[in-house]
Amino acid sequence: MEAKLKELKERLIEINNLKSAVGVLFWDQATYMPPGGADARARQMSTLEKLAHEKFIDPAIGKLLEELRPYEKSLSFDSYEAALIRITRREYERAVKISPSFQAELVAHGSKCYDVWSKARSENNFSKVQPYLEKMLDLSVKLANFFPGYEHIADPLIDFNDYGMKTSMIRSLFKELREELVPIVQKITSQKAADDSCLHKSFPEEKQLTFGIDVIKRLGYDFKRGRQDKTHHPFTIDFSIGDVRITTRIKENDLNDALFSTIHEAGHAMYEQGISTDFEGTPLGTGTSSGVHESQSRLWENIVGRSRGFWKFFYPRLQEIFPDQLKSVPLDTFYRAINKVQRSLIRTDSDEVTYNLHVMIRFDLELQLLEGKLSVSDLPEAWRERYKSDLGVKSPDDKDGVMQDVHWYSDHIGGVFQCYTLGNIMCSQFYEAALKAHPEIPSEIEKGKFDTLHNWLKENIYQHGSKYTASELIKRVTGKELTIEPYIRYLKNKYGELYSL
Amino acid sequence: MEAKLKELKERLIEINNLKSAVGVLFWDQATYMPPGGADARARQMSTLEKLAHEKFIDPAIGKLLEELRPYEKSLSFDSYEAALIRITRREYERAVKISPSFQAELVAHGSKCYDVWSKARSENNFSKVQPYLEKMLDLSVKLANFFPGYEHIADPLIDFNDYGMKTSMIRSLFKELREELVPIVQKITSQKAADDSCLHKSFPEEKQLTFGIDVIKRLGYDFKRGRQDKTHHPFTIDFSIGDVRITTRIKENDLNDALFSTIHEAGHAMYEQGISTDFEGTPLGTGTSSGVHESQSRLWENIVGRSRGFWKFFYPRLQEIFPDQLKSVPLDTFYRAINKVQRSLIRTDSDEVTYNLHVMIRFDLELQLLEGKLSVSDLPEAWRERYKSDLGVKSPDDKDGVMQDVHWYSDHIGGVFQCYTLGNIMCSQFYEAALKAHPEIPSEIEKGKFDTLHNWLKENIYQHGSKYTASELIKRVTGKELTIEPYIRYLKNKYGELYSL
Numbered sequence A, B: 001m002e003a004k005l006k007e008l009k010e011r012l013i014e015i016n017n018l019k020s021a022v023g024v025l026f027w028d029q030a031t032y033m034p035p036g037g038a039d040a041r042a043r044q045m046s047t048l049e050k051l052a053h054e055k056f057i058d059p060a061i062g063k064l065l066e067e068l069r070p071y072e073k074s075l076s077f078d079s080y081e082a083a084l085i086r087i088t089r090r091e092y093e094r095a096v097k098i099s100p101s102f103q104a105e106l107v108a109h110g111s112k113c114y115d116v117w118s119k120a121r122s123e124n125n126f127s128k129v130q131p132y133l134e135k136m137l138d139l140s141v142k143l144a145n146f147f148p149g150y151e152h153i154a155d156p157l158i159d160f161n162d163y164g165m166k167t168s169m170i171r172s173l174f175k176e177l178r179e180e181l182v183p184i185v186q187k188i189t190s191q192k193a194a195d196d197s198c199l200h201k202s203f204p205e206e207k208q209l210t211f212g213i214d215v216i217k218r219l220g221y222d223f224k225r226g227r228q229d230k231t232h233h234p235f236t237i238d239f240s241i242g243d244v245r246i247t248t249r250i251k252e253n254d255l256n257d258a259l260f261s262t263i264h265e266a267g268h269a270m271y272e273q274g275i276s277t278d279f280e281g282t283p284l285g286t287g288t289s290s291g292v293h294e295s296q297s298r299l300w301e302n303i304v305g306r307s308r309g310f311w312k313f314f315y316p317r318l319q320e321i322f323p324d325q326l327k328s329v330p331l332d333t334f335y336r337a338i339n340k341v342q343r344s345l346i347r348t349d350s351d352e353v354t355y356n357l358h359v360m361i362r363f364d365l366e367l368q369l370l371e372g373k374l375s376v377s378d379l380p381e382a383w384r385e386r387y388k389s390d391l392g393v394k395s396p397d398d399k400d401g402v403m404q405d406v407h408w409y410s411d412h413i414g415g416v417f418q419c420y421t422l423g424n425i426m427c428s429q430f431y432e433a434a435l436k437a438h439p440e441i442p443s444e445i446e447k448g449k450f451d452t453l454h455n456w457l458k459e460n461i462y463q464h465g466s467k468y469t470a471s472e473l474i475k476r477v478t479g480k481e482l483t484i485e486p487y488i489r490y491l492k493n494k495y496g497e498l499y500s501l
Helices: A002-031 A035-056 A059-067 A071-072 A080-097 A098-124 A126-145 A155-161 A167-189 A203-219 A255-273 A290-304 A309-322 A331-338 A355-373 A376-391 A418-437 A441-446 A451-460 A470-478 A486-499 B001-030 B037-055 B058-069 B069-074 B080-097 B100-122 B126-145 B153-161 B167-189 B205-219 B255-273 B290-306 B309-321 B331-338 B353-368 B376-391 B418-437 B439-446 B449-462 B470-478 B485-499
Strands: A229-231 A236-239 A243-249 B228-229 B236-240 B243-246
Touching: A002 A035, A002 A059, A002 A236, A002 A243, A002 B001, A002 B037, A002 B470, A035 A080, A035 B001, A035 B236, A035 B243, A059 A071, A059 A080, A059 A236, A071 A080, A071 A098, A080 B470, A098 A126, A098 B418, A126 A155, A126 A355, A126 A376, A126 B153, A155 A167, A155 A243, A155 A418, A155 A470, A155 A486, A155 B376, A167 A355, A167 A418, A167 A486, A203 A309, A236 A255, A236 B153, A243 A255, A243 B037, A255 A290, A255 B376, A255 B485, A290 A418, A290 A470, A290 B069, A309 A331, A309 A441, A309 A486, A355 A418, A418 A441, A418 A451, A418 A470, A418 A486, A441 A451, A441 A486, A486 B037, B001 B037, B001 B058, B001 B080, B037 B080, B058 B069, B058 B080, B069 B080, B100 B126, B100 B205, B126 B236, B126 B353, B126 B376, B153 B167, B153 B353, B153 B418, B167 B418, B205 B243, B205 B309, B228 B309, B236 B255, B255 B290, B255 B449, B290 B418, B290 B449, B290 B470, B309 B331, B353 B376, B353 B418, B418 B439, B418 B449, B418 B470, B418 B485, B439 B449
Parallel strands: A229 A243, B228 B243
Antiparallel strands: A236 A243, B236 B243
16 A cells, blocks of 8 residues: 555656646746747646646546555544545546546636736726636536536535635625624724825835845745745745745835735745645645635734734834835824725725625625626626625726736636635634634734744644645634634724724 | 648647756756755656656657658758758657666766765865766766767767767867967967956946846847846756846956856857747757857857957946946956966866867867776876876866866766867857958947847858758858868967967
8 A cells, every 4th residue: 555655646746746847937937037938938838737637637546546545544534644645536536527628728718818808908898808708607617517516506616726615605604794894894984094195105126125025034934945036916836845935016105015915925935835844746735725825824914914013013123224204104103004994996905804895796796607697798887886885986997897807817707706705714713723822922923023823823724734624724723613703803803993993 | 741740840849848847947946946945846857857758759759750751851951841850850869779767877877976076076075976977987888888880989979969070070170279279378378478457356246247238238139038147157048949048147356257158158048049930849949069059159258259349349338337447457458358368277267278278188088988098086187187288287186177077977978078169169160251251240340230240140050950960050151161270260360469479
């Protein structure tokens, strides 16, 4: 059995080598590649992806997994070997269900649709991309139907990113959350808006970079096993547990943007850096779900990075770097500015209170599209209506309306947005558990010490990689099922103090 | 037949995609990769190399090449299709002769031997690496013996880098050249050495970079299809004809180093950037031999970049960038400094006159090792003797003696050094042909205009990629076989003026 497990692992590592190479090619494309490299890069990535997929759906892997079944049963659920067989089988069984020709069609259409979307968006012309989005919806329905027996058609699509989460469960969580959020947003936005002009002075790029790097080093991001580079749309990517990179972009007149996106990406990256090296090169060696991943970036970005205690330590340093801009701005003004809540049009620019309302609009519209209750041609109007009713804002155009996010136009429709709100919910639940174990964390944060929190996260979440599903992990770490209560407590507590709710 | 050619091309492009990906992984490793990425990077590159090799030696490629034989014969030698079939067959027939297990052993030993050499070199301890070099010699002999029927055992090894050049031919060229060089070196070094102190002031890194970039842009290096990054040992690498990158390193107290290595690498890169895009992704889409490649880097670095005319244009610009360092240094002093000739220990730091003597020492010792006339244990002493007799300098240690160059310790022994001198010889022969067609080139260079020369090189050399062998190309372009005459004329003319020979 050991020989079979060894063979399985060798095959998985070879596949991982190909996938990691795709990662390097993607990273290079997004950071340093000259424009002339684009055409060849597309075919290079496509060859590697195709080979990785072919090698993963090789029946030899299915046979090994079958032969290893009795061995797996003889092991404890928590053992590395059992987890490796279990998670590989889950991924394998999913991968072989999708026909390779369909997979190729979906990838090709995603690439085409993305190109058309880029142009249509810049021209504010939804009708240009509409037929492509219609085909994308058609393909998304077909994709879901490779997995018959679902409770809701979105469930198989949700499984790709948040394995085991069902539409019904997310719907009920989101309903509960909306009922709590709407009155909070109403109360806050009926008050005078926070003054965030202190964030919109001129902040030289190099200094913003230096400060951001100092912050994430202190949080525990390891630059010996990572690096930061500039790009258009920040992302985190890993080529191994020893090489987890983040990217950022800097806006001279917006201190918010680079700073919090750097902390956010470092949160994703510390998760990947903290995975047990035993899992290297296997399906266990990556974060367990998009929701859990987002919980780790949001925990550092929002719960830690937007807390008053954090800035008690960092604000004097920030003032030292930007004396002209911030010397006369009190900590309280700065703290209110970075936590300004407002009804807005753009998801990625929104604050931590309204953010979830943006996500719910997308989640609901996705379900309606997949259920056949909404047509793509009616989508722009449905989008506008929901923004009016849910956020009280009017989309002036489709560019910043229905064409705002790339996801539907490049991946597929369904299961791609829920992770953001799941992450917000989870991170409060995890953080409460951390505080229960280490009540000293908040006072340490005020002193710029983050290792108790970092180590707790590493011990309880990071190290396990994909060994446990999101639900299993939440139960293990917090003793409870996923619940919105800690998140609501967190929001009421923080924003209650800021806006006397 | 067209379908078969199409299939062959598709297979070749897939292999090229894998090899280009290896290139990106190597480039990243040499420029930006954090230390923690090293272990995984080795296995990633090895997987891709293995797959590329397996796909190339696939008997299906041999079958296609056989089936295409009559078609090839029906085509003109100069046609793209004939060249593609011809050069692919040459590479295929070579690749299938080496057993895959031997190939793997050689790569693994190269990697191990490189590691030991790095340590042994820093400790100046040849005996540490000696057994590894002995095994390398053994493997090199075995490698050559996969190609029985050679005239000299080094011939098959020379073929890897300089296809078609034979030991006998190189020996006779080098003998002729040595007879001419030795008296020139004697005459020059009997005179007062040039004062190059003006190159060893403090030249801030950023300004050196800026100047170098300005220079190579004017020469014709296309930054839309390339970029420059910093590394330890400068190299040029291409991932496609649209993405050919160069690397450099800067020494604050040596203006020579970055400047001329930048021009040198840009010479390699312009060759690759100038290849016909029809050849993209096939064995035709790269420079035809190491010697020809080196001729293109040396032509720009030495014939152009170290000429008086070139600096008539650029020196005032350089003085503007470094006024404190160069304002009071006359052009003539600067010109003599960058062309200082001296007997020295280190090949890579040597001037264009003595450089070839360094190469010949290595070439001769390689042959003696392969012929069994010299043992690895006697190599350090043989090295010292040759440096004393040929260059009149005494190696103080093995670190900068026999352990100076990485080639024998990482690749194999034999066929790896001749290209440097072949490049020097060829570039003068090519340049004379260019001057014959365009006598205005030198006066254009004085005005900072390089497009006549660049276009001539593109038309006559670059665009053809690997379509013609080095010998075929030289004959086509210059109407003659390879000859040292133009090179000797060039040296006597240039150094005659500098040193009144």
